[in-house]
Amino acid sequence: MKLDRFDRQLLNLVQEDAGQTADRLAEQVALSPSAIQRRLRRMREAGVIVRETxxxxxxxxxxxxxxxxxLQVERERPELLAQLRRWLSAHDQVQQVFYVTGEADFVLVVTAPDTENxxxxMIRMVGENPNIRRFTTNVALSLVKRGLTIPVSLDEDD
Structure with missing residues (x-):
């Protein structure tokens, strides 16, 4: 889908606050509220906007x-990686999963009420995924910044 400058402005605005009304967005973008609604609907249907949370x-x-x-895995066979990806995707406590380069194969962001949970x-994950070689954990001491915003350039060529 080709995104113009208005689409890009809208994407930046709704990523900051998806609860803004079309009227409020129209105050910030030089379009009518109905044009805003059409553009947002089109971007949802095209899969540019995946979901709003x-x-x-x-x-x-x-x-x-x-x-x-x-996480480090024993073998990077496609079927074993697919099984692990499905397992990780199925657990709400696993908030983000990145398949990465370097010493680790995956980096996860996990939330739990406490270390026991x-x-x-982790015991279930290792028990149900024998392809996991090892994992290391860092505990977040404080939350400095959290977000999923993707900066969208207003230039169509970027």
């Missing part, structure tokens, strides 16, 4: 702990 303040919902986990999840 609410960002929740962790302190307001029990202060979960965040863990950054590096995290440990139980």
């Amino acid at each position: 609410a960002v929740v303040d962790p302190k307001q919902v029990g202060k979960p702990t965040f863990f950054v986990v590096s 995290f440990d139980a999840l």
